[in-house]
Amino acid sequence: MTSGPILVADIGGTNTRFGLAGPSGILDGTLKRYSNNDHANFYSLVAEYLNLQEVERCSKACLAVAAPVEDDAITLTNRDWHISKAGAREVTGADDVRFLNDFEALGFAIDRLSTDQVLHVAGPKVATNSDGARLVLGAGTGFNAAAITCGVDGHPKVRAAECGHMTLPVETTNELSLRDHLAQNRGRASVERALSGQGVLEIYEWVCGQANIMPQNYTAQEIVHLAIEKRDESCETTAKILVRLLARIAGDLVLAFLPLGGLYLSGGVTRACRDLISDDLFWQEFTAKGRQSNLLRSIPVFLMTDDHTALEGCVTAMIGPLSFGHLPNSMAAQVAGIRT
Structure with a gap:
């Protein structure tokens, strides 16, 4: 696998959230939230984030998007942003780019949630x-x-x-x-x-x-x-x-x-x-x-x-569930239920 972190992104109509992940999950200090109004398109935004993180190339990228995911390109439902896998590969350097619907990402995240999330x-x-x-x-x-x-x-x-x-x-x-x-x-x-x-x-x-x-x-x-x-x-x-x-x-x-x-x-x-x-x-x-x-x-x-929950789902989609010690499915609802 090409060296470099995994880019995870939650791209909504109003805000975009980013993180970088490794085999043990999201890396400390890499979570960042941006207002979409401050950027002309997704590509300039992700380039700014990767430059901030001093990352030249990502190994993979998982993009959770507020839109139907049907092919290799999407247009956000509530913002006129068009994003293609080819464009995402070019700006991130990742050969492996995956789209998820943002609620699909939230679904993948459930088993990774800790009791404070x-x-x-x-x-x-x-x-x-x-x-x-x-x-x-x-x-x-x-x-x-x-x-x-x-x-x-x-x-x-x-x-x-x-x-x-x-x-x-x-x-x-x-x-x-x-x-x-x-x-x-x-x-x-x-x-x-x-x-x-x-x-x-x-x-x-x-x-x-x-x-x-x-x-x-x-x-x-x-x-x-x-x-x-x-x-x-x-x-x-x-x-x-x-x-x-x-x-x-x-x-x-x-x-x-x-x-x-x-x-x-x-x-x-x-x-x-x-x-x-x-x-x-x-x-x-x-x-x-x-x-x-x-x-x-x-x-x-x-x-x-947690405002960054969808990013956890992107991690699950790319490297599998329970890779860094969160609760198993049979316990998650019970432990969550303890909090009142």
Whole structure:
């Protein structure tokens, strides 16, 4: 194998995160996060990072991307960045370049998580079937999910999806009005029109319109922060709508994939709503599935708290699971469940 570290990257619509890895995992001092707005394209960004790390050539590169992965080139869903394997080989020097969907990477990461990287937030603390399928989902710049099962070789098998583009499920007349607002000039309202950073802003705009008040020039993070601190009624209403929709969609996906090994939440918007997810509001909506409500009540819900989790998944994809002593699959959910 060509000498040099493995480059791992998590390329989202808003930010890109990098790390360098060796046989024992991510190397100390190599984690770095960049704002995509500061760079014209991915290639200039990765060149800047490798120059900072004084790396002339990588042995391999694994790029987790917020986009469908179908061939040797991708375009990010929420940013006009086109990335090809050929271009990545040229800028990194790596002969072996692999694309993963970013939620596929999160799925690969689950078995590498230590107890300070995952938090129990709802439901039972221990999965009834710790070897069962698991599901990771969440909201950030967009929304997505991935299902994780254990293959016959003992390695995780992750099925990527594009759940953010499913139709937004609404149940009340009020929610129909919100759906119409989110669908304006778009023809339809997808899940990530609500469950995303931009979605927070648009729900807030709709809430203010319903109350006949002028919306403030808040960021999505400020809206959630003000909601948690109960300092702005419109922000509180916005955050509650967001959490209800997140819980409802999470429950629907649990019914689709039956992740008896647990549900794992991720994404910047999801993490910002952590205190609200820990309240009864999320759990009540999540388990409101009629005759299958008891099934939903058996699912433990965890939150991935580390912003660099997808990079751990890239390491797993390139050099295999459990290469540096994290917890085995049969123990991960149990130990994570100890944290309250």
